[in-house]
């Protein structure tokens with residue numbers, strides 16, 4: 001009897017486990033890069049004004065930068081919702097936007113290296129704005145955050 005219960009539990013876990021995971025895991029490769037940026041960016045935001053943490057902030061920024069660079073190679077899933085005649089421009093605009101975001105990363109790196117935390121905080125806010133604008137335009141509606 002116990003064995004049957006165990007088998008039924010295992011069958012349920014196998015059948016529904018993947019569904020439970022899918023809800024909070026990124027669905028695309030681009031989404032996975034973004035998730036990594038998300039963790040580092042949240043931590044960076046908390047300590048951006050604290051100059052004693054600048055070395056660690058530079059490390060967090062390096063993670064953001066690497067994943068943003070990798071993100072340029074992917075295309076947003078939203079492309080499939082765009083009329084085919086406009087898709088090329090949509091992807092090119094997305095890549096240009098991501099390059100602008102990378103420029104902000106470069107400026108932030110310089111500010112942190114110069115221990116200019118007031119400037120660093122401003123740049124971090126601009127990156128947040130860039131994130132919001134990027135998501136509004138290039139992220140599918142059901143995934144807006």
Ligand code: HEM
Pocket residue numbers: 024025026027028029030031032034035037038039041075076077078094097098101127128130131134135138139140143
């Ligand atoms: C600090 C900057 C940013 C952070 C922390 C961030 C974070 C995130 C997170 C957490 C997701 C959800 C991933 C998932 O669970 O699927 C996401 C998705 C996405 N983000 Fe960002 N993002 C940033 C900047 C940007 C920028 C600048 C753009 C556009 C130029 C952008 C475009 C997208 C797109 C298109 C998706 C949907 C993924 C897909 O279509 O496959 N993000 N982002």
